[in-house]
Amino acid sequence: MPELVRRRFLQIGAIAGASMLAPTRFAETSFARSLPGRTVDPTAIRKYVTPLVIPPAMPPSKTKRKLDYYEIAVRQFRQQILPPGLPATTVWSYGSVDQPKSFNYPAFTIEARYRRPIRVKWINDLVDQHGCFLPHLLPIDQTLHWANPPGGKQHRDSNSTDQTPYRGPVPLVTHVHGNHTFDYSDGYAEAWYLPDASNIPKGYAREGSFFKFFKEKSPLGHDWDTGEVVFEYGNDQPANTQWYHDHTLGMTRANVYAGPAGFYLLRGGPNDLPQGYLPGPAPQVGDRPGKRYYEIPLAVQDRSFNNDGSLFYPNSRAFFDGFTGPYAPDSDVPPIWNPEFFANTIVVNGKTWPALGVEPRRYRFRILNGCNSRFLIFKLVSDPLAPRPAPAVLPLWVIGAEGGFLPAPVSLDNLLMSPAERADVIVDFTGLPVGTEIYLINEGPDEPFNGQPGTFADPATTGQVMKFKVVPLTSRDTSTPPDRLKLPAAAPLGAETNRRQVSLNEQDSAVLPGVGPVITLLGTVQNGAAVPLRWDDKITENPALNSIEVWEMYNFTADAHPIHIHEVQFQVVDRQPIDGDPRPPEPWERGFKDTVIAYPGEITRVKAKFDLPGQYVWHCHIVEHEDNEMMRPYHIGPIPPSLP
Numbered sequence: 001m002p003e004l005v006r007r008r009f010l011q012i013g014a015i016a017g018a019s020m021l022a023p024t025r026f027a028e029t030s031f032a033r034s035l036p037g038r039t040v041d042p043t044a045i046r047k048y049v050t051p052l053v054i055p056p057a058m059p060p061s062k063t064k065r066k067l068d069y070y071e072i073a074v075r076q077f078r079q080q081i082l083p084p085g086l087p088a089t090t091v092w093s094y095g096s097v098d099q100p101k102s103f104n105y106p107a108f109t110i111e112a113r114y115r116r117p118i119r120v121k122w123i124n125d126l127v128d129q130h131g132c133f134l135p136h137l138l139p140i141d142q143t144l145h146w147a148n149p150p151g152g153k154q155h156r157d158s159n160s161t162d163q164t165p166y167r168g169p170v171p172l173v174t175h176v177h178g179n180h181t182f183d184y185s186d187g188y189a190e191a192w193y194l195p196d197a198s199n200i201p202k203g204y205a206r207e208g209s210f211f212k213f214f215k216e217k218s219p220l221g222h223d224w225d226t227g228e229v230v231f232e233y234g235n236d237q238p239a240n241t242q243w244y245h246d247h248t249l250g251m252t253r254a255n256v257y258a259g260p261a262g263f264y265l266l267r268g269g270p271n272d273l274p275q276g277y278l279p280g281p282a283p284q285v286g287d288r289p290g291k292r293y294y295e296i297p298l299a300v301q302d303r304s305f306n307n308d309g310s311l312f313y314p315n316s317r318a319f320f321d322g323f324t325g326p327y328a329p330d331s332d333v334p335p336i337w338n339p340e341f342f343a344n345t346i347v348v349n350g351k352t353w354p355a356l357g358v359e360p361r362r363y364r365f366r367i368l369n370g371c372n373s374r375f376l377i378f379k380l381v382s383d384p385l386a387p388r389p390a391p392a393v394l395p396l397w398v399i400g401a402e403g404g405f406l407p408a409p410v411s412l413d414n415l416l417m418s419p420a421e422r423a424d425v426i427v428d429f430t431g432l433p434v435g436t437e438i439y440l441i442n443e444g445p446d447e448p449f450n451g452q453p454g455t456f457a458d459p460a461t462t463g464q465v466m467k468f469k470v471v472p473l474t475s476r477d478t479s480t481p482p483d484r485l486k487l488p489a490a491a492p493l494g495a496e497t498n499r500r501q502v503s504l505n506e507q508d509s510a511v512l513p514g515v516g517p518v519i520t521l522l523g524t525v526q527n528g529a530a531v532p533l534r535w536d537d538k539i540t541e542n543p544a545l546n547s548i549e550v551w552e553m554y555n556f557t558a559d560a561h562p563i564h565i566h567e568v569q570f571q572v573v574d575r576q577p578i579d580g581d582p583r584p585p586e587p588w589e590r591g592f593k594d595t596v597i598a599y600p601g602e603i604t605r606v607k608a609k610f611d612l613p614g615q616y617v618w619h620c621h622i623v624e625h626e627d628n629e630m631m632r633p634y635h636i637g638p639i640p641p642s643l644p
Helices: 003-015 149-155 211-217 252-257
Strands: 068-079 089-096 107-113 118-124 174-177 228-233 240-246 261-267 295-305 345-348 355-358 362-369 376-381 396-401 404-412 414-417 422-428 437-442 464-470 498-507 519-526 529-533 547-555 561-565 570-577 595-598 602-610 614-620 631-636
Touching: 068 107, 089 107, 089 261, 174 228, 240 252, 240 362, 240 422, 261 295, 261 362, 345 464, 362 414, 376 396, 376 464, 396 414, 414 422, 498 529, 519 614, 519 631, 547 561, 547 595, 561 602, 595 602
Parallel strands: 068 118, 107 261, 295 362, 355 464, 498 547
Antiparallel strands: 068 089, 118 228, 174 240, 240 261, 295 345, 362 422, 376 414, 376 437, 396 404, 396 422, 437 464, 498 519, 519 529, 547 602, 561 595, 561 614, 570 602, 614 631
């Protein structure tokens, strides 16, 4: 980071009135070093020897006249993520309880149709063959503000004083990210629930603070039971790319890293294109084996592995910066939580560095950055080891963002995506000779992203993503070339009715000089200064029902943050240095979105209509940040006095 910019951050920290807000770049931290000796060396993992897995469509349990009904559980199983010859990996993921073979990491894709509701019974089935609970695969820091089942009913959803990793039953609650749904079906972080296990310890809370509140509020609450809930999704929004994942308070980072995530694709309606205009088909229920697909979802994640094939995730703060204590509650430094984690292999659709045979025709890719902390910059090149920045050989035609189609296709040499962002992309392989190899690489950094160019991922490992190899054409491509596509126009939001200022903050230790950050926070802004707030502070964002608001997000930290607002799809208005002039959104951000990159030292403005009443959240989607206070509840409409 240039010294002038760093000095500006220090000035901002002083204005905010707290030296704890001074930024840190973590230049000496352990994500730049080798992982412990028991982990698999990523340079020893063979690349491009495993075919890309294209997730099938999730089979419904019942199809009724007016809706589709699913019974989907999270279970533990083993899967070959590393190439054959290396050990399999124990993971969690979703699947249909009616079809045991549907359990896969990542989960099968839920195919939704415009205005056809989907009802899902989400089941926490993290139990063994004897009905006893399965402990977490990864270390859970109990000193954070987290679900905390051992705290019992009185102290659930709070901090514990226990410094050891949690080994009890695992709480879950599923959020369909990007879905326009009522709060009782949104997967609120304090509406988690434990599995229906036979050995839940006495005194444990079996459900979160908001579980009963939403059960009583939901018209489907009578179907909620121990270890399961029933949510409904109206699918009344424009066609778009959504995804579903766990959203439990204070442990989303570990739950999602363990595997539970999948695509949710909404099709049809006035904001979609007729069949045939875009490359297809995509997987559907009942497809014959071996069917060729030209629309393919790509969930890109980073993972690290122990030598036995198990997932590696840090079990101590010492992994991040070498600090060995004193830890909370004897200080304000959590013993296990790492501010960010950058794993050393890239996994696409549940396989390390896979390969896909592509015909010389157009393909549609629904891309998800499913990483915990890593920002990705995608590029198509002919040499995966070329010096960075590498020359692009094919453009990425972006036709949509999280909320649906862009106003027009955008041709890019490289595509920046923060955690949780999705991109609807066309790649045209037409005319390439059979045998041509094209590589999807990543030019994002192996460290926190601050928007500055020049820092790249390791070209030999995390700088590579997957390979495309051109194979003979088997059928004629009737899709429209991307430069000729006319995309459906989205209805404008209208004039704003309110504007509010919110802040992004991080704090170093208040008692141990030089240790930081120890907490990440959202908050408000007063007279240009940050007012950091915690999860359980009084609600400060309370839009009126059907109001159209502009949120001005002041980033007082040294790094970029992907900010996600539940319930709404928003438009990016502009960005502005705190002491500079505004600039318009990037061309690929000019559709509707639900996640936006807020750059350091800048004000990021988004505009949204808040049209469903209830209790939701907004948060940073660096899930390590989300899990340590960088998430806040917000309420649409009058706040009821009966809130827990």
